Amino acid sequence: MSGASRIQTLSWHVPETVVTGAGAMKETGGLVQGVMKHPLVVTGPHLFQAGIIAPVLESLEEAGIGYAVFHETESDPSIETVEKIRTMYEKNACDGLIAVGGGSVMDAAKAAAVLIGDGGRLQDYEGAGAREISPLKMTLMAVPATAGTGSEVTPFAVISDHQRQVKMTVSSPFLIPEMVVLDPDLLKGVPAGLAAATGMDALIHALEAYVSRYGSFLSDGFAAQALEKIGHSLVKFVRTGDAEAAQDMLEGSFLAGCAFSLSRLGLVHALSHPLSAHYGIPHGTANALLLPAVIRFNQEAADRKYRQAASLLGAGEQTDLADWIEELNRLLGIEMKWDLREEDLPVLVRDGLMSGNVQANPRLAEEKDAEDIYKTLIPA
Ligand SMILES: [Fe+2]
Structure with missing residues (x-):
């Protein structure tokens, strides 16, 4: 922090x-x-x-x-x-x-x-x-x-x-x-599914940068404004394609990029790349699916920052951010579960934990932690 x-x-x-x-x-x-x-x-x-x-x-x-x-x-x-x-x-x-x-x-x-x-x-x-x-x-x-x-x-x-x-x-x-x-x-004309997945990717860049162990006043400044712009425009942009919301999303995504270039990302990005590589899940969708479980895993280590982020996103400081993200995923039409095969878990865990983003995450994840997070995607 x-x-x-x-x-x-x-x-x-x-x-x-x-x-x-x-x-x-x-x-x-x-x-x-x-x-x-x-x-x-x-x-x-x-x-x-x-x-x-x-x-x-x-x-x-x-x-x-x-x-x-x-x-x-x-x-x-x-x-x-x-x-x-x-x-x-x-x-x-x-x-x-x-x-x-x-x-x-x-x-x-x-x-x-x-x-x-x-x-x-x-x-x-x-x-x-x-x-x-x-x-x-x-x-x-x-x-x-x-x-x-x-x-x-x-x-x-x-x-x-x-x-x-x-x-x-x-x-x-x-x-x-x-x-x-x-x-x-x-x-204009970006399909809603693509707008939702890429928009969640931008939101997660801002959020992971905001709670990163390598964060600074500079990355926090970029990330905070990104969270505000994205939080206030993402659903409107996906649902209506509104031009002002699109401009905010472009600028929010740019700012989030500035933030994570300085601070790196976190466990969501570490674990999502193997999902895309092995199952072909689009990057933004894989991130959105993993985010609630990663917030819950990090909650204690980054509690103050998550509260501030919830406020910047427009959710209110008292909101449980992981629950709010699950609701946001639903609003955006992002599937909550994915048919991961249990036998693939060791490879996913191994590949995910090789990422340098693991070190930037506010709480250090071990093999069992990564496996538990992946398991939240498997339908009951
Ligand atoms: Fe990303």
Whole structure:
């Protein structure tokens, strides 16, 4: 927990330019003028085919900037997709990356930036003894099309390694995009299920950052405002797609990303990655399912912070936060149970506890604790 008596040294890296507001994506061309001559726009198939990213491309054309488009980024992108982005970038002699999409698109572009700059295989940059990532040789711009991952502001890229059945994380402050555009128009038509899952992911980023053992006055400031914005707009955004609520969600998700870049996350994220890797449960949904049990596990260790968080979320300080989250999940249509197989528990526990986020959690979890939390997902 953060405290007044500790001396902390904080390294703070944030995007240099943030443009926010309805219609902001039409500023893309002007923003990159003089910075990129021939960028590669990285996106996903739906955003491209439905013409949702058309204002970005038109804005580039109006500014006289030629571009190439990679539009095959899948959810939970693979190492192979990252390699394809690198190949397309090099074949087209591009000089900048513009990622327009959700966390998957942004993470794939960030990981590709590493390979374009430093070469080799993505696996070389993962974990202990990893190759160092150099300053990027191009400018990276992020235009989020979901409000949740915070990837537009974090140093992390999460990529699926299907061979090893793991999600690998590549991390460097150089991967924080230099330019960010937050435009609620891009969120129009996001299906309610996706809006709910990504929105819960953002809420959990803010909450885990707020109670993190590595928290500070700086991460607390970002997390507190994120909790307020998300708490007051999430249900409205999911149910109605309201533009103001969408803007609050984008800004809340951005702030939550700033918070956890400083403080790391916690046990929810540690335990959710194996669920996604083994069962294909979407990241935000896996987090939302685990959160009530993790709050109950942490309650005593972080009681004051959870009360403050409940108040910031608009639930009231006296509210039992775990119960409130269960109700929120119901309101958002997130399934409360998942058919986990008992025999998979040892592998889930092993993979979950390997995460560095375990150390940031306010209470240290052991194997039995992780197993008990996973078991809460199994239908009675
Ligand atoms: Fe997350």
